[in-house]
Amino acid sequence: MKQRTLRLAATGARIATGAAVAAACVLGVGAAVAAPWPDVQNKPAATTVTPVPGDATIVCNGAFRALGRDSSQADLLVSAAAPTLRVDARDHETTTTDLAMPGVLGGEGAQSITAAVAGRTAPLISASESVTLDDEDLRGYAAAPCREAGMRSWLVGGDGSTGSSDVILLSNPADVPSTVELNVYGAQRRTTTKIVPPKTQLTLTLASVAGAEPRPVIEVVAAGAPVRAVLQSAHVRTLEAVGVDVQDGLGGAQRSLRLLGAHSQPISEGDDSTGIVLRLLAPREDATATVRVRGADGTVGSDEYAVELTAATPTEVSLTGMGAGAHDIEVDATAPVVAAARQTSRADGREDFAWMLPAPPLTGTVPFTVPSGPSATLYLSNPEDSTVTVTLEGVDERVVELRANGVEQVALQPGEHLLRSDGAVRAAVGLLGDAAIAGWPLWAPPATQQPIIVHP
Secondary structure, eight states: OHHHHHHHHHHHHHHHHHHHHHHHHHHHHHHHHHSOOOOOOOOOOOEEEOOOOOOEEEEEOOSEEEESOSTTOTTOEEEEEOOEEEEEOTTOOEEEEEOBOTTEETOOOOEEEEEOOBTTBOOOOEEEEEEEEESSSOEEEEEEEOBOOBSEEEEEOOOOSTTBOOEEEEEEOSSSOEEEEEEEESSSOEEEEEEEOTTEEEEEEHHHHHTTOSSOEEEEEEESSOBEEEEEEEEEETTEEEEEEEEEOBOOOEEEEEEEEEEEOOOOTTOOOOSEEEEEEOSSSOEEEEEEEEOTTSOEEEEEEEEEEOTTOOEEEEEOSOOSEEEEEEEEEEEEEEEEEEEEEEETTEEEEEEEOOOOOEEEEEEEEEOSSSEEEEEEEOOSSSOEEEEEEESSOEEEEEOTTOEEEEEEOSEEEEEEEEEEEEEEEEEEETTEEEEEEOOOOTTOOOOEEEOO
């Protein structure tokens, strides 16, 4: 009996101990739930690298085309003049390749220029073309930079109505053909597809692509190889030639655009021109665009335009009532838009025009060349809320302190230039003389390689 009692006591002790341990476990789990859990994060490994830059290739347009000089062959394209070319490769070795120009009688000068990379240094290459015409059917001054080819661009300009002789240039510097789709936005939608052979510049009349559309906007989409798309324009009013222009394609639609250095000239009594004309397009959806004009001193004018845009339908706004001189045009929209401004110069009964495109923000080093011709000006704008220092090197040496949201104008000499900035800045080149005008924004150099984040 005593032995049985001991066994029962031992069993009771084990049961009591187990109950105590179980109670402790329950309390421990409860305390663990109530206490903050450790913060476990699985951050993926990543590193920032700068790609090795490659060779830089730019394309030059070559001869200015005359259309309709032979009444028996209305579509015959003839070389009216070869432009003057200025190239700056900054001591890099360059290779020039002539591009075929089928369908252009006497056509020459279309070419691609490739600057070879040296070590890990991106080649800084720039070039520009300029031409002065004084013929019965072509009169005026035209200038444009040589630029790299791309897979998509927009031509915002031109006129398909009577009196205009506009052509589209599609240049393919690659070794393989490019299939190019041209989507025309206007009163009617049109699409044209062309094959651009390798090492070839194809010329299309604007009328063959856009019909008689008076304010077309054309989206150029390439497949297979990048192309450079350019619009060459010439206008005749009542049998009198009134200007020529060469206009580049621009990048994708954006909600905020800044066009620098658009020139306004007082309109004389009886003149049927309208000063600066802004063409806008919201490609995908309806939008409201707010347009403001800023003077040369940076002050914003009292006029503000609210422009209602119907999707896929180009709209033009005449910016009148401004004083003479250069103006910056600010466009802020509720949906992405593309835009360009047509500016005019008149003197002694003669006239010339040019389209100015939006200027993108730039950082770092940007090479550019100024061609021979009228007086040239560099228009600078600081989109930042802090001061940006801009240094000019080359034939013009200057340091410009751009205050927050400030603007500046710098006189330029023809030749090679280098712009360096320690922050984001917008810039454009304008050339202006008596009945002679041209202009374009500065773009980043073609071989620029931005750092990228790599996730292994």
